[in-house]
Amino acid sequence: MSASTETPTMRREHADDERAARAEYAGAERAEPVSAEHRAHGAEDLCAPGVLLYERAVRDGRVPVADAAPTPCLVEFGLLHPVVEDLDWLEPVSPAIALHRLLRVSEERVVAERRRGELLAETFEPLLRLGEHRAGVTDTPALRVLSGVERINAVISQTLAEASGELLAVQPRSGTRIPAERLASALDRDRALLERGGRIRTLYQHTLRHSPAILARYEQLNGDVEARTLDEVTERLLIVDRAVAFVPANPENxxxxxxxxIRHPALVSHFATTFDRLWRLALPMHPVAAHHPSQNGVTHRQHAIAALLIEGHTDAVIAERLGMNVRTVRVHIAKLAATLGSESRAQLGYLIGRSGILDQED
Structure with missing residues (x-):
């Protein structure tokens, strides 16, 4: 058909087809190749191809850029970076340095989560005072004040008896000695939940990783039960089936x-999300324990103490934050001073900053 016999409608259709073809071609030119098999994941869950390529890079000193295309996670997490002299190659960051950097980021997230918890406590403080004086007004299905240890344990036991899903718990170090009968009762209700097919996840502080009482307790539990630890955790927290939460109303005691x-869905969801994020940052303790490597003669615990030291905290505050006693904190400070060659506390702060143990980069 000649151009003279084309109708206006036909000419518009031809023009539209031509524009669509040009747009499709331009889009194809701009598109970057993406591995269809690579899934999104965190640094703590490296994909198998990424692990193999990183091992090869560490062993050989560098790998071609093309070989890293199917595993973009290695560049994203800072495990590989371009060789300045030849951009067609990637060289690895030392595993020790990479681990330190990733752990530091994790610890910063823990501090941020702890600050969020403090703000939440400040928000609830007026409600708690009101609950102490007008318990009848605040006793609602969404938020109820429980008074007395026996009453609290009875309600928790009843809630767990009706649960079938999971128990999430944060157990900070406490100076109070728990009676044997209460420990036995808690062990029995945990066993019952596990026998019904439930699961238990518990967060402790690093200082409790080798507690004989805690380790003996886990030897008596069978089923889907795990424990992990962090330098700092929130105040005591229990979440049952992600529907009910229990928190201290007087954490100063x-x-x-x-x-x-707490049965308010938004609040319980907030607590559960906080727990999940802390759980991903925590170090496995049970059933298989993982260990923090030391760096330049400085242990992980000394690293945590050093971070609080340069913030100006006293020994007593550091002990409380890390769940330790003051004497142990001072022993670690002395060892840290010996490692860095410090002769005074003021000089120790200077040497910590100068050493780069808190901010060492690749």
Whole structure:
């Protein structure tokens, strides 16, 4: 058909087809190749191809850029970076340096989560005072004040007896000695939940990793039960089936004689999300324990103490934050000073900053 016999409608259709073809070609030119098999994941869960390529890079000193295309996670997490002299190659970051950097990022997230918890406590403080004086007004299905250790344990036991999913728990170090009968009761209700097919996840502080009482307790539990540890954790927290949460209403008192039973979906979801994020950052303790490597003669615990030292905290505050006693903190400070060659506390802070143990980069 000649151009003279084309109708206006036909000419518009031909023009539209031509524009669409040009757009499709331009899009294809701009598109970057992406591995269809590579899945999104975190640094703590490296994909198998990424692990193999990183091992090869560490062993050989460098790998071609093309070989890293199917595993973009290695560049994203800073495990590989371009060779300045030849951009067609990638060289690895030392595993020790990479681990330190990733752990530091994790610890910063823990501090941020702890600050969020403190802000939440400040928000609830007026409600707690109101609950102490007008318990009848605040006792609602969404938020209820529980008074007395026996009452609190009874409600927790009843809630767990009706649960079938999971128990999430944060157990910070406490100076209060728990009676044997209460420990036995808690062990029995945990066993019952596991026997019904439930699971238990618990977060402790690093200082409790080798506690004989805690390790003996896990030897008596069978089923889907795990424990992990962090330098710092939130105040005591129990979440049952992601539907009910229990938090101390008087955290300044170590006897935990006042608690909040929370059933408000938004609040329980907030607590569960906080727990999940802390869990991903934590170091496995049970059933298989992992260990922090030392760096330049400085242990992980000394690293945590050093971070708080340069913030100006006293020995007592550091001990409370890390779940340790003051004497142990001072022993670690002395060892840290010996490692860095410090002769005074003021000089120690200077040497910590100068050594780069807190901010060493690749």
């Amino acid at each position: 170590s006897d935990y004689s006042l608690a909040l039973e």
